[in-house]
Amino acid sequence: MITTPIEPALFRGGATLEPATHGLRLHRLPPWVREQFPDPQLLMMESQPSGIRMSFRSTAQRIELTTHSTRVVYRGADRARGRVDLFVDGEFRESDTLAGGDAITVDLTDGTTGFVPGASHVSVFGELPASDKRIEIWLPHNETVDLVALRSDAPLVPSHEALPVWVHHGSSISQGSNAGAPSDIWPAVAARHARVDLRNLGFGGSAMVDPFMARVIRDSAADVISVALGINVVNADAMRLRAFVPAVHGFLDAIRDGHPHTPVVLISPVFAGIHEATPGPGAFDPATIGTDQVRFIATGDPADVAAGALTLEVIRRELASLVERRSADPHLHYLDGLDLFGSDDASRLPLADGLHPDAEAHQLIGRRFADTLLRVRGGTPPFAAASSS
Template sequence: MSVPAELIHGAAEVEVTPRGIRPHRLPAWVREQFPDGQLLAMESQTSGVRVVFHTTATRVEMVTCPTWIAYPGADRPRGRIDVYADGELAVRDELSGGDRIEVDLATGRSSLHPGPPHATTIEGLPAGRHRIEIWLPHNESVELLDLRADAPIEVDDADQPLWVHHGSSISQGSNALAPSEIWPAVAARRAGVRLRNLGLGGSALVDPFLARVIRDVPADVISVKLGINVVNLDGMRVRTFVPAVHGFLDTIRDGHPDVPLLLISPLFAGIHEHTPGPGAIDPGSIGTGQVRFLATGTPGDTALGRLTLEVIRRELRSLAERRAADKNLHYLDGTGLYGPADAAGLPLPDGLHPSPEAHQLIGRRFAEYAFTSDGPFAPAGTGPRGADNPESDRRGRTVIELRDIP
């Protein structure tokens, strides 16, 4: 049978397809209102989306059909599915097959190459009841075709705090090794909270519709990391950026007037610290196996309000100070998560996105800052491992009978 929608966490909704269901991180009204190719590609990639349930099964199998984007001359690793049993990593499964969308970086032309489904299996589970959490790939879209187990499953009804986070490709997990190792997932697992990840590669652009999405979803704590994509795109000036951020925060506050809200400025990225965008792919890096990004603006050209990361941080800090009446609004300088010294020890492989090791570092630092007893999200980071705690509340169980594994 197709994966029951009740088991899917971290998605806005699911789309029924001829083969199964496809989780989406943004609701249909956004996709219809602004069907931008980059936005649609990123929101359908399942960063932070999990299939979660309890079962006494000893073997579980999930069949998916991934869709992945390949760039000839710029090899990128395939996505992975991480399976946790009772909070411990049991399977890390690199995807194979699926539908490949091949994009020519030089011309922008794309072509579709269909492929076979992929099966992820967890077996050898000891006798007893287990909490299974399947993290879907952060960098590929997936259709969920089939879920099979040798015992019934129960819907997970744990009531951990919900953290909603919005950011750029760094928040989506670019360059991370696996879906549970993107920095927001690292932080959420350490803090014991549920994650709704609205990290969208190339699309953290202070869009009003994203603010409305955050306004309308349940949330116990909220964070927004803004700036890097605005500089990459060279999409605003100081005069338009600052009022846009005010409006973004105002819209969120319309739905969450008292929820702890953390505004995060950009992490360190040397190419844009003092040089405006637009950002671009270094043509000399195509075909080398490691694409690199560069800034095409003029260093120091900020007199007319052009934005660099240094300017963004200055303006966001000032904006937060002017909103001091909002006692639940907090500001975090992104270089506290990843700064110049970190770039020297753990350099950005492509000049823009953190390495797998840096994702771990950023996630740990964020959890230690935000979710500890004196942090802005302190009430949310409670309980023994929270979402990973197999002894979570079990009242009102919903049991689902799946087809037995042959």
Template sequence: MFTTPLTAAFLHGTTEVETTARGLRPHRLPLWVRDQFPDPQLLMVEGQPSGVRVVVATSARTVSLVTHPLRVAYRGADRPRGAVDLVVDGEPVASAVLADGDVIEADLATGASEFRPGSSHTTTFDGLPGGDKVVELWLPHNESVELVELRTDAPVTPVEPSRRLWLHHGSSISHGSNATAPTRIWPAVAARLGGVDLHNLGLGGSALVDPFLARVIRDTEADLISLKLGINVVNLDGMRLRTFVPAVHGFLDTIRDGHPDTPIVLASAIFCAIHEDTPGPGAVDPATLGTDQVRFVATGRSEEQRQGKLTLRVIRDALAEVVERRADPNLHYLDGTTLYGPDDAVEHPLPDALHPDTATHGLIGERFARYAFGADGPFAGA
């Protein structure tokens, strides 16, 4: 067997790589952001490598990736473990659920948490096709990991990205919440169908029109950019209409400083019944704690819209007007309800009233790919 210490050259879809005592930890936000705004929730989600993968060229028939996972678990709320997915020459082949690793167990009722250390985990895939090929190991979208080493039965070399790079920013749904495997989150599905390389800046709970995120996107290489905004601003109750609209303009202005002509899709939220006409903040329904399915509720009142509180319908109208006013031929508005709308909510209900399940991630990804990468789409091209 060949043992390969991993370096940044083997990683695609990451913004920065931190050297640790065990190996490498991929980050999706740069150190200057983590230092400037060390919000615990933001640090947790940026450290979960959604869309990040180890990519090698090799003739190996067996590959083993040694990782040290760290996950957050919630008492009274069952959450699936993360997984490592195997992709060979662009096609998903297998998925293996993680075990072991460290865990932070949080109590949603009291806010208390407990850290429990664990051991490293080895994910092995056997029986790969013979001959030269490109092997991708997609890292878990919902757990952070330290990469220890890669073991193979033939040498490996890094692979330079060769396809167009699609940078996407969004909320927990873009991050992959409720999907069971990293290649089955909707941006990964759309990227595969669109034939592009994904850089996923979907950050659970943190698509909040933050100026530092616009600077990150401005300074990151990208051939295509999409921004999915709305749900986090509503369920945090973080802005009013008066502040939201200028913030979105400023966000776009900053991105345009680094990407003056890059195609940008500005998308609104998918249908979410609890927040369509009811402002936030959102909260966990305490009656569902300890049951098989935790659910979310909106705690605002519809009449508060008169004071400028935001709902998803209000935000969709505002984003459409932002795009119209800017008159930018490379800026396109996408109504999120075309990806998942009221009729879909009947056929494919959101299990926790907020996030889609794995099958619905696939549906959203397929619809986005048809819209964006189709012959007349904003991302059409060779």
């Protein structure tokens, strides 16, 4: 077997690599962000490689990828393990579920934590076609991953399709919460349908209209940009209306400093009944802890909306109005999140935990957003890449 060095040229999706205990750790945000704002929630989410995939050409018939994962385990709230998905010449071939790895345990009743070490995992993909082919390996969207070794029975040569680059920022739904596999998160589904090269900046609990996130997008190569804002601000009760609207203006202004003519889609929140008319903060429903399905609840007072508290209904109204007031920008587009997943969709595909769409809903959202990508870029796939200016 041939050992291929793990290096940046093998990756798509904005990965950076950092030496770690077990190998090389993947990050979705640059070092300066992690140093400037070492928030534990953000650091955990950005080290989960949602949207990142390895891409190469090879005649190999067997590939072995050794990883060492770290996951958070909430006692009384089982979560699906991460997976590694293999595509050959653009077609899904197989998926491997991680085993072992380290676990950080969290007791939702008292907040205590623990650490359980585990072994590395080897994903084996065998009986591949002997012909020269393009291979993509999608890495887990919901576990931190250290890459230990990459082996194959023939050389692996980095290779990437020349596709338009789509940079997307959003919350846990964009990162892929409740999706079945890394290639089935809704941004990945949309990217395949619209034939674009995804860079996913979706971070669970961390789409907070942060200025540093706008700077990351500003400095990234992009042919189309989308930003989904609102749900995390409501969940955390992080802002009132007076602060939220100017913050979004500033976020868009910073993006425009680097991308004056790039299409930008501002997406309001998808449907979540608990926060439609009730402000945050959100919390775990204590009555569901330890059951088969932990749920979220909204703990705010709807009467506070008059004093500037935010709900999803308020967020949608204000984002639509904000885009109207920026009508001098012909490349800025507003997309109502209810057009991606609305109350009728939630009736058919209920939000099991009260917040996050399930695997089928990720497919639905992804297909619908692909239509928006094609519309704002023009034409049908594959459309030509443009400059990022």
